[in-house]
Amino acid sequence: GGKEGPAAETQAEAPKQEFNIGWSIYAGWMPWAYAEKSGILKKWADKYGIKINLIQVNDYVESINQYTAGKLDGVGSTNMDALTIPAAGGKDTTVLIIGDYSNGNDGIVLKNGASMADLKGRTVNLVELSVSHYLLARALELSGMKLADVKTVNTSDADIVSAFSSPDVTAVAAWNPQLSEIKAAKGATMVFDSSKIPNEIQDLMTVSTATLKANPNLGKALVGAWYEVMEIMAKGDAKANAAIDQMAQLAGTTPENYRAQLKATYLYYKPQEAVAYALSPDIIKHEDAVRQFSFSKGLFGPAATSVDAIGIGFANDKTLGDKANVKLRFDPSFMQMAADGKL
Amino acid sequence: MSTLLSFRDVWVEYGEKVVLERVSLDIEEGSFVSVVGPSGAGKSTFLRLILGQEGPTRGKVLLDDVALKPECNPDRGVVFQRYSVFPHLTVFKNVLFGLECGAAPFTARLFGARRKAAVEQAMEMLDAVGLAHSRDAYPAQLSGGMQQRLAIAQALIKHPRILLLDEPFGALDPGIRLDMHALVTGLWQERGLTIVMVTHDIHEAFKLSTRVLAFDKRRHDPHAPHRFGATATYDIPLERRSGASREAAIPSALLPRPSEGAQPTQAVAIPSIS
Amino acid sequence: MSTLLSFRDVWVEYGEKVVLERVSLDIEEGSFVSVVGPSGAGKSTFLRLILGQEGPTRGKVLLDDVALKPECNPDRGVVFQRYSVFPHLTVFKNVLFGLECGAAPFTARLFGARRKAAVEQAMEMLDAVGLAHSRDAYPAQLSGGMQQRLAIAQALIKHPRILLLDEPFGALDPGIRLDMHALVTGLWQERGLTIVMVTHDIHEAFKLSTRVLAFDKRRHDPHAPHRFGATATYDIPLERRSGASREAAIPSALLPRPSEGAQPTQAVAIPSIS
Amino acid sequence: MTRLVNIRPGRAGRIIAGIVPIAILLLIYIIASDMRHTANPNDKVLPTLGAMADAIARLATTPDPMTGRITLLADTMASLYRLGVGVAIATVTALVLGLILGVVPLMRATLGPIVTLIAVIPPIAVLPILFIVLGLGEASKIALIAIGIAPYMTRDLAAYVSGLPVEQFLKAQTLGANSWQLAIRVALPQLMPKLIESLRFSMGPAWVFLIAAEAVASDIGLGYRIFLVRRYLAMDIILPYVLWISLLAIAADLILHTLSRKAFPWAHGDAR
Amino acid sequence: MTRLVNIRPGRAGRIIAGIVPIAILLLIYIIASDMRHTANPNDKVLPTLGAMADAIARLATTPDPMTGRITLLADTMASLYRLGVGVAIATVTALVLGLILGVVPLMRATLGPIVTLIAVIPPIAVLPILFIVLGLGEASKIALIAIGIAPYMTRDLAAYVSGLPVEQFLKAQTLGANSWQLAIRVALPQLMPKLIESLRFSMGPAWVFLIAAEAVASDIGLGYRIFLVRRYLAMDIILPYVLWISLLAIAADLILHTLSRKAFPWAHGDAR
Ligand SMILES: Nc1ncnc2c1ncn2[C@@H]1O[C@H](COP(=O)(O)OP(=O)(O)OP(=O)(O)O)[C@@H](O)[C@H]1O
Ligand SMILES: Nc1ncnc2c1ncn2[C@@H]1O[C@H](COP(=O)(O)OP(=O)(O)OP(=O)(O)O)[C@@H](O)[C@H]1O
Ligand SMILES: [Mg+2]
Ligand SMILES: [Mg+2]
DSSP: OTTTTHHHHHHHOOOOSEEEEEEOOOGGGHHHHHHHHTTHHHHHHHHTTOEEEEEEOSSHHHHHHHHHTTSOSEEEEEHHHHIIIIITTTOOEEEEEEEEEESSSEEEEEESOOSGGGGTTOEEEEOTTSHHHHHHHHHHHHTTOOGGGSEEEEEOGGGHHHHHHSTTOOEEEEETTHHHHHHHSTTEEEEEEGGGSTTSSEEEEEEEHHHHHHOHHHHHHHHHHHHHHHHHHHHOSHHHHHHHHHHHHHTTSOHHHHHHHHHTEEEOOSHHHHHHHHHSTHHHHHHHHHHHHHHHTTTTOTTOOSTTSSEEEOGGGOEESOGGGEEEEEOTHHHHHHHTTOO | OOEEEEEEEEEEEETTEEEEEEEEEEEETTOEEEEEOSTTSSHHHHHHHHHTSSOOSEEEEEETTEEOOSSOOTTEEEEOSSSOSOTTSOHHHHHHHHHHHHHOTTTOOOOHHHHHHHHHHHHHHHHHHTOGGGTTOOGGGSOHHHHHHHHHHHHHTTOOSEEEEESTTTTSOHHHHHHHHHHHHHHHHHHTOEEEEEOSOHHHHHHHOSEEEEEEESSOOTTOTTSSOEEEEEEEEOTTOOTHHHHHTOOGGGSSOTTSSOOOOSOOOOOOOO | OOEEEEEEEEEEEETTEEEEEEEEEEEETTOEEEEEOSTTSSHHHHHHHHHTSSOOSEEEEEETTEEOOSSOOTTEEEEOSSSOSOTTSOHHHHHHHHHHHHHOTTTOOOOHHHHHHHHHHHHHHHHHTTOGGGTTOOGGGSOHHHHHHHHHHHHHTTOOSEEEEESTTTTSOHHHHHHHHHHHHHHHHHHTOEEEEEOSOHHHHHHHOSEEEEEEESSOOTTOTTSSOEEEEEEEEOTTOOTHHHHHTOOGGGSSOTTSSOOOOSOOOOOOOO | OOOGGGOOOOHHHHHHHHHHHHHHHHHHHHHHHHHHHHHOTTOOSSOOHHHHHHHHHHHHHSBOTTTOSBHHHHHHHHHHHHHHHHHHHHHHHHHHHHHHHHHOHHHHHHHHHHHHHHHHSOGGGGHHHHHHHHOSSHHHHHHHHHHHHHHHHHHHHHHHHHHSOHHHHHHHHHTTOOHHHIIIIIIHHHHHHHHHHHHHHHHHHHHHHHHHHHHHEESSSHHHHHHHHGGGTOHHHHHHHHHHHHHHHHHHHHHHHHHHHHHOHHHHSOOO | OOOGGGOOOOHHHHHHHHHHHHHHHHHHHHHHHHHHHHHOTTOOSSOOHHHHHHHHHHHHHSBOTTTOSBHHHHHHHHHHHHHHHHHHHHHHHHHHHHHHHHHOHHHHHHHHHHHHHHHHSOGGGGHHHHHHHHOSSHHHHHHHHHHHHHHHHHHHHHHHHHHSOHHHHHHHHHTTOOHHHIIIIIIHHHHHHHHHHHHHHHHHHHHHHHHHHHHHSOSSSHHHHHHHHHTTTOHHHHHHHHHHHHHHHHHHHHHHHHHHHHHOHHHHSOOO
């Protein structure tokens, strides 16, 4: 049960050889697709004597749900969804890699409007209860408004571009690649983007804590593969360009479009940077903002009576919320190994 | 009596297949013509020509010396073996239907005094066929005989000059058939109708009508049975006969089994093939 | 001849409605029993009891002095007015069906020598009913009369002791009806069958059978017509009669119209109501 | 021994026999849910019956603090409205088109092929076009339902009308009926029970399209709620909602069936 | 003047009449697309025919540099495989269940209610559950198609079998048939043409479910591609894909229709 914490689950899980890792198409997760296609992932898996199946899921939420239901051992997730879906569902989850934060990849776009002030009273189309919703809440907060000042309409991410083409839609909050299409439309103005709230929307690789405890090799292989791709991308040479072109192709878009998305993504190319952030007090501040929003929208479920109901663990035993019910753990130790070259 | 309908060298072909060939005959006003013949001989096709459901491939069908338009019209009423009444209307409304259609082109409904007059007319008609007591039943609740009575009432309310019957009693039990014979004969006499009836039952044909047409192929190509069509091979006038003498007029070739019925004692009229 | 079937104070009720009441009678082996009566009198219900399609509400139906199980079995063959043959099988396969079912419980198909024997038997049967030339046609391609011949062939191939016919010729043309009469009479005599036939046609009943049962209600409550059931109100033996004498035995009450046919000149047998 | 095909359970027997498999399914669920909750008390995938009851009681009785409306009720009303309007439009369209296509050979030749083409286009594949043309409001949701089911219904009804015995049309013409009267007095009334039957078959797809439309862009509705709470895997809400939709669908089917029996007795009597 | 209902265009007339509305629709599209491109040369909503032809030529001829496969071909194969397997499973299930439910009254009483319950659950609403139970592989996509159409087909077939004239079952029993023989020799062969008809009606929903499943979890397939490029509003790919799906659907329908006519001539002859 919950009071015994992860220890009980750890005992339940036996070491295994094969792992399923889910991901969905998004600028910050395309390196995983490249890692697989280029054989880098297999190389690292072989090195640790395991097999890793990378499974593409078209619908992002479905990938998180699958992970929560236990069908996947790990999944590419944002910090907010990792908290509100698996962690809130009692699935003890470890953040293995802090890949990037959205640095403009999420934004709010208006028709016939130039600033956040013009948003007041409008109807905003967005994926409700997603990072877009969070972005909107933060944007309103920073502009001295509240969520109650706008009306929201839940709109599927696949259809948000065509939604914006419709005359009766005048405000949307979206992420890339949809955001870049929306921005490009005639008469569209982006009035807020995630670069104004750095590090609050993070793209992570999360894995089941129990699985990771029983199979530390999974963590090592994933982190090793990830930072090898990061190294290739960071070089900026022909190989990096080829890799990025391939990622664009895998994302179903043009290299130019994908590069534009990457620009709005602050990738922690070097493990040291990510570790430094994970150890800093900022991370606690950022996660606190996310959990406050999530709780206020009821995303912790009907049983949660306070924002502290679900604990979030950080390096050096720091926590937010219920220490006895820590379900989301930022664990920089594997990234540290990469930084130390010990993989 | 005067000639009402004339067939002038009429051919009906469906693609390669010749169904009727060289049919030339006149039908007089007030006559009761029965059409007999083997299955596939084109009896229904002949009726369809008069009805206007289709036109001849060659030749002409004249009504009052005017070429018939290939379209059904209220001057020719029809009763089929099945599907002759509307299953969604009660007995009474089935009869009223014809009056409503004629009088109200757009709504096909009558109101007020006109409706009252129509209702009376319809009730009289139902009385005439003995269905007044079933006025609110749906056809599915009627027996086969009652359905055919209804179909006749429905057709007669438009006062057609010609009533076409395509095996109207084929699906009825013998007892009920007798009733229907009496009914049709009575109506025919009262109303001065011209009736053309297709039947499989040779005795029925000879019992009821003033003239019997037998359709059959005159020529036969065993290798291509569709090459030749049928025509009226016998044309037997019966006006002045009655009772047993009628039965006696049946040519043996028309009887279903030679073991039964009378021998051909009379020379039959030569079919009027031009 | 010995008693084959016995009805002992049989009642059939559907909920409130009494269809048959106090039916008690014996049917002898080798007899040809016709059942007549108005619509709804329970003629088909009577047949269903013998068939085993349903059981009596009260009383007993005995076959060879053993109570009948309410289930159809090959010792009783049946021909209905419609739906008696399988539309998806050719003529030949319709007849073969019974042989296959009996011989191969699981596959319901025969192979090799057994199939050859069955095929021969089936062809003989088709010959007997005059359908050998149509062996590969589907039922929809046959005329109504041919379909009923097929149904009879199909039933007889199992050598049933009793053949049940529910208005088998009701949908046929008179000419074809005569053929069928000859066929059934022939088969009945050749094969020593016991036949129970329901018909609407009183003349047919008196022409073909050795005994005519007329079903009707004996009591009538005009306010609750369903309260009383029908039973055999006339039970007329005809074994030793023939031809015109048969027709003469028809009680006038059974004739469809009093204006037609013979007068009741003979005292009729008293129905055997216990 | 009685043959298997001849064993006919009575009324009580049928009810018990029908309940058994459903009860077994329920039992399997309870056991599976219990197992998952033993392993993880916060499990979201298979909520306990109690949790579902709580969730649904909350949604069905407590007004939403933001809107002041009772969520389940508001969702149901919104969805039923869309479904009702969409189905009504489809029904009227199909009736009119089916009648025209069935009665007038010339129109059948003209419009038949394009109706077939539209019928085979999977509507969810063209959703973007629908949004662009009709906007994101109620119109596009209603249109998806209508476009989703109308072509099928139209073809079904047209086939039915052209399958009516030709004798009826001939007879009506000998009774003086013109083309219009043939349509409204011969074909239309006979089409009505078939329309209801076609509608009953189309209700399943109609619900699917409603949910699909609400999943795409909405702020209220049964499908909206299911796809919204899917974001945090609130199966304790999803499952009762699915059950509720099923009950609504069964109720709609019963209503249509009863309506047809009451309104068109001639179509349900024993055919001769 | 000939009544409207009596005008019957000939063969050539029918073809021309059928093409006209489709041509008009195409023309309207071309004009609308042209107008939008005049206003905004980069318009994505209504791509020109040329742009669509380019896009589809690229997808249909150039192998994907990464996988070495031709995208359109690979998508089509993947989708047809899923559709084929899903429909096959549904067909077999519906045939077996429909036969059992139709022939054996006891089984109808037992399984009828649960089949009805499953039939009314909108499959899209339970997609999350399906993926959780069956994972993200081919199984769940195939299952959505099968679950989406099998209950309807089952009910349709069961109703057909229990509607067969009781005389046939009685007759067969008097010919010595046992329950099993009734099922396989009387009911089954007569069910086959109805099965194909039911299948033809179910192909539309089957495509919808295929696309819905591929939209959620997939990395190849026609539905996947449509939803992938939907994010960029790449109508130049979406529209040809939709047209392609429609053509596949029409082809499938024609094949099934022909199959039925060839295999079961007795079911298509004139009924007496
Ligand atoms: N529309 C048509 N196209 C092709 N052939 C047709 C058509 N209508 C009738 N026939 C053929 O024409 C022939 C005559 O048909 P018709 O119905 O007139 O015969 P009938 O004498 O009425 O036969 P029955 O006694 O069986 O009713 C038949 O061989 C039939 O198949
Ligand atoms: N399963 C049933 N449930 C209720 N009533 C029934 C049932 N079967 C028959 N009946 C009724 O029993 C009565 C007798 O029916 P039956 O079919 O035996 O009459 P019949 O003499 O064969 O009539 P017909 O000459 O019309 O065939 C009818 O009133 C009929 O409605
Ligand atoms: Mg004919
Ligand atoms: Mg009967």
